[in-house]
Amino acid sequence: MKHETTDLQKVPKNQYIFMRASQFVLYVTKYELAGKATMDQGVAESIAAVATVVLWLYSLNGLLVGWIAKYYRDGLKPSFPLVGKPKWSDLLMLVAVWSLSSMTLATLTALSGELKTPVPGVRLAAEELSAQMLFGVALEEIERMGIYELFRGTFWAAVWLNSAWFGFTHLASYADLMAQFPGFVLMMPFGTAAFGLASLAITLRVGLFWAIGVHFLVNSFPLVVIHELIVVNYLIFIFSTAGLFTIGIINLRR
Structure with missing residues (x-):
């Protein structure tokens, strides 16, 4: 029996993925606006x-x-530099x-309802600088590299399992947000896994101290990009997360 292909299957793979992602975003937006998106x-x-x-x-x-x-x-x-001298290309990375991590975090907090009154626009949001915050992000980066060292030699575990593991841990304190916005269950681990992958690439390329510095700036001095339309915020989240994954994959292949 001859198998007939649909028009969508004839579309180039990258366009097909984008179309499917767009359809998903529109569906989730419609579902959320209808007020049906809740979780027990x-x-x-649990x-x-x-x-x-x-x-x-x-x-x-x-x-x-x-x-x-x-x-x-x-x-x-360590099998990675503690602090290296970055080139211009490294500084751009x-x-x-x-910027991409900040955008991911900002749109996620706006979509989930964690940010009660999100203000649309593009701005830098300076948070209170604290030694406790610096200690926390440094600890996370050391943990990430500890997992990397544990599985070093097995790329998928040292890189992909490491990032996914790191992403899932960020659901630990958000039961209320998951209940009111079920999409958080997927979006939070996905976004933080993307950041973990990019942060791992920073450490391996220019050093652990640079990764700690970027992580600290994301939490303390983020670039906030929020749109008044929900669907645009979903698209910003997809764009920024995809950008982080791309940066991580390109640099980890070197």
């Missing part, structure tokens, strides 16, 4: 509880197991990761 609170709390366990496992392996395994394998000298 108990289910949301997901958050699982994410909390996953978070502790990530921290335990990233801070302890990964570095112990590295010590017995080849000593404590740092700025791109900061």
Whole structure:
């Protein structure tokens, strides 16, 4: 029996993916505007509880197991630079990761309802600088590289599993947001996994201190891009997240 292809299947792959993503965005927007997008609170709390366990496992392996395994394998000298001298292309990458990560975070907080009264526009939002914030992001970057060292030699685990694991941990404290905005269950891990991949690329290319610096700026001095139309915010999220994945993949292949 002859198989007939649809018009969509004849479209080039990159255009086909974009069309499907656009259809998904329009569907989710219509669904949300209809007021139907809710999740049972108990289910949301269960997901958050699982994410909390996953978070502790990530921290335990990233801070302890990964570095112990590295010590017995080849000593404590890291397989990545601590601080390197960036080229102009590296500086552009740092700025791109900061801006795209900020856009991902801003649109997600606006869409999820975490930001109660989002103000449309493009602006820099300076948060309160704190040593606690710097310590927190430094700890996360050290954990990421601990997981990388634990699985070094197995690319998919050191890079992809590492990023996905990091992404899922960010659901640990957001049961209420998941209940009121179910899309958060997918969008938060996806966005943070994209950032984790790009941050890993920064560390391997120019050093751990640069990755910590970019991570700190994303949390403390973000570029906020929010549109008054919900569908545009979804598209901004898709664009910024795809950009982070692209940066990570290109640089990790070098």
